[in-house]
Amino acid sequence: MSAHLIAGFTLREAFQRRIVLAAALLTVGFLALFGLGVWLGYRDLQSDPTTSPEVAASLIGVLLAGGLWSLNFIASMLAIFLSVGSLSGELDQGTLHAIAARPVRRSEIVLGKFAGFTLMLAVFIGVSASAMIVTVAVITGRLVATSWLAPPLMLAASMTLVGLAMAGSSRIGTLANGVMVFTLFSTALVAGVLEQVAVLLDNALLFDIGVFSGVVLPTRALWSMASAQLSDGGAFTEVQAGTTGALIAPSGWTLLVGALHLAVTLGIALRAFGRRDF
Template sequence: MRNALLIAELSLREAVRKRLVSVLLLLTALFLGFYLYGIVRLEGTLDQRSLEAGLDGRSLNGASNLPVIYSAMFGMYLVYFLGSLMAVLSTVGAVSGDIENGVMQSVIARPISRAQLVLGRWLGFGAVNLGYVALLSAGLLGGVYAITGYLPPAPLAATGLILLATLLLTALTVLGSTLFTTLANGIGVFVLYGVGFTGGILGSIGTFADTPTLTTLGRAANALMPTNALWLGASYHLQPEVALQVSEAARGANPFFADAPIAAGVVVWAVALTVLAVLGATQRFSRRDL
């Protein structure tokens, strides 16, 4: 385990040396500034309308505050999307990149096993990706709270599910990096991500149109790639009662938000799939002929 942690530390240093961390911090600041400026303008508009209507104020969890509520939810969806993008792009060449540029031969000649190298790569890039998502989530929800006073019902539970989705994508990308070239790996993981998103859309259409076949296909896609199911579970924790009532009235027509909590089995499967992907990556690379 010591060697794996050493590789993880080297991966973090590599991210810093390649200015990945500095670029992330800069882009995160720009994104949050842009998004929160829109929240400031929205809050000012809603306050003005409230005054014109002769109201003393708005209920933070009431229907009059739905624009702020949905803005926070869509903001967190962007966090989920950016975290997924980051998980794939930062990790796509974790192993295959070193093989293609000839660095791997000198690394594995040292007293470190291939399994430890893969595990360390996953830990290092996983730490970067999780830190990015956590920072972005805290900045967005903290900014919305500072501006409007509104905070979703269960932000920690929602953020935890998004972090799990990010960690799962990181593990799958590391696995792909031991199986394919860097380009093929990136395309393959993005296709899997698309399968999960498609599952969410099919499930929504099936529920709204009362079509069991589409609902079953959606569930199958979410079982194959549970990242979108994890986001839908997170969206449930971001909605107060008034937003859940709107979602229930829509009968699943909105594929971005769920009106029911995520099943415990899906969370367990996502954790198991993450572990299986890491174990598969270590086994595959241990037997791979360089």
């Protein structure tokens, strides 16, 4: 099996091309800003006699959701940028020809790259999200136990994007694939917001559209599931949720849909790349 060689090569590329360094520096800045915001916000809330400590902690929870939403968005962008030209781009440049002529299965190239991207995203999301959760817990002295489930769900959301982008990259050019993935990602984002609005308006059709979009691309649904882990009640109140949280927690089916989505997109990538003429 050479998949681990390809995965290692993918990671090494990220290090040597300073993608990791840039991401790390920006993440440190992002986390510092987040920590400062939480500290200042919580200090002001505590000094306000009209705000109870519970409400203050809850509002800081919303701040955590907002911070993680931003992190999830950055991770989504990272997932798309990393993988959208992972196969087609290398084919266009000709850098894959010498590698594919080696005793390496095409499937090992696809799975190796997928594993490399996943590992990068896992480290990025795991470290950053954990730092944010710990920051809030330290400042407020309050930690929702299920918060630790949010980072794996955020990773799952990014993995579905990687799978989708690699499926596209195995068949179409990088630019066309980028347009397709961004369009689907944005549509899922908007449809997810509509789903939350549908709950407020009690509109069944709008809600179904949101659910359907979650099946087409479950990134938003997985994020909703992740954000729901940040609230004691499994979902935010209307005031808390805004556009970044979840008024109702998605069911466990979301995980299954996510897994199926990933299996289908990776299957397409494996099949199409396996049959593709260089």
